[in-house]
Amino acid sequence: MAPPLQAPEYKHVTEECLREWKSQSAAAFRVPDPVHMARFLYELCWAVVRGDLPPQKCRVALDSVVFVEESRRGEVGSVLADIIAHLGQDVTISGEYRNRLVKMTKSFVELSLIVPRLLQERCEEEFLWEVRVNTRLLYQQTKFNLLREESEGYAKLVTLLCQIGSELACQNSSSVTISIIKSLIGHFDLDPNRVFGIVLECFELYPDNTIFYQLIPLFPKSHAAQILGFKFQYYQRLDVNSTVPPGLFRITALLVKSGLIDLDSVYAHLLPNDDEAFEHYDSFVARRIDEASKIGK
Template identity: 35%
Template sequence: MATLILPGEWIKNWEKSGKHEFVQLCKELTEKPDHGSEIRDIQTALYELCWQVVLGNLKLDLAANVLGDMMELRDDMPSILADVFSILDLETVALEEKNKRDHYTQLVGACVIFVPEAILKERLDPETLESLGLIKQAHQFNQKIVKIKTKLFYKQQKFNLLREENEGYAKLITELGQDLSGNITSHLVLESIKSLIGCFNLDPNRVLDIILEVYESRSDQDEFFLSLIKSYMCEPLTLCHILGFKFKFYQEPNEETPKSLYHIAAALLHHNLIELEDLYVHLMPLDATIVEEHKRDISEAKQIARKLVMVVLPSEKTEDKEKDKEKDEEKNDKPPDNQKLGLLEALLRIGDWHHAQSIMDQMPSFYATSHKAIALALCQLVHLTVEPLYRRLFKVLH
């Protein structure tokens, strides 16, 4: 920065003429035709004036009076002076002479009446602001700055996209819900979906969620939707998270997971669009709960078998009836579905023995097949597998 030397006579005779001459000099600088350098020259003049105060060559009250008069020369003069204070803040904090730092803080404190506090809080160091009494504690001020910056620049904004971009999502649902007969292919629909995402700035994950919703309601269109999801180029883990959220919605008492959801999950597994390990962690109940349930069922079955060969007295019959009544009262709230068994049944229905066996291997022996729905689905799979071979042999023999 170029140094503007204040003439020695200005310092000596400041009360007489220095103030007026200095203000006149700054006024001439604001009227310079070269608008590219007038601010820099004004900053240089203000810096030299303030530096004289820091050195102790000028009285504080007189310098503050001059700076106050200069605020009327330009609308942005308070901001220019705050920039000068910011430079002096860095320079004086490194000085060994404590009195110079005190002169600086006293000067800034005297100028607070015409330099807004908000501007000073933007430009000065928090410790300086604390010494001036503009903030309570520098540490808390720094923490607040970090929180505000995090909220402004790093915190993800959440919106109800279905409500705010309803036209785009309405067109998306129309595309997915149209008659799929004729020349409509997944490739053509995918191109339309890409156009809607770009035109209405739709969230790709929300679009995928809606595709799965429509697929669930039209589960008879496996070929079309599986091809569409495969071409959508989504991450398998992302697809699992969305499916897992859908399953979680039904993990409350008295809730029943729809068979259509089991079907689309099984179809995605069968076509290797997702991994069983990624989806399995989202399903309930936990494996440990299944083991405990299995042990409890075995124990109850043994008790029933024991009663069949024992002579039960009338008093014992009464006690047993009361216990059964208490158990029935406890079972008023229907527990949530066993989603692992539901997915297992859906896999057997579509003939995916590989993934079905993987699920059964993680359960106790004979636990899955002891459920009627699983046993029937397994019998159906065996029948469909053996039927073609049986027909061929039947023709050969006859």
């Protein structure tokens, strides 16, 4: 069990408030005096982290108060995101307290108290990764910014990948690049699948740079095979006269060799299919046998 936390002194989140918010009549309870928004939200988050209040009761708590800055109530999500970012960096919040912090973050998003974009912009990479592992917040977005729309985020992404692709990879550059990519996804609401496609395209240009082996595991393993499969299928279309680029075969082989994708998941997208391949083989063998039988006649 983690040692007790040194939480701030509660001015607004009193024992009476905690008791009322957890009671059956919580919806009817009202805090009598206006409270300062930032201080109240800070204490509320600490109450959840300490285990004094279940995170799902925070909506009831918010409904029970009037802020001194009531005209700024629409900024609650932004203030909560700042508080979570601060708590996420607190090294004393560990063990069960850390678990409660992650669960609280998930609950705030589910209750629509915070939009994921604010967390992605303000929280540290390590904490975002914890939240992503447990709630997939990092890649849950309701509307993605496609290439045909605002392109600034994608332009920054391509520039970044081309810069690091042409350089020698190192551990520091890998961690920095991962952090920047996550920030770009969050700040510009980029479609993670499209981002993954761009990562693979840059890997195709710079297959000797090992940094891509650290970037690709950020995305679901099955997505790599699907995106590569779509690329192969594109060149199989009758209206496409280009042949499959050698680089596409190369990165596919490299990803299979490194265990980042399964051969079977890519094999299904390749031509010819098994029946056509066997038919071609049988025809080839029959033709060669026929040619051999005519020798000397």
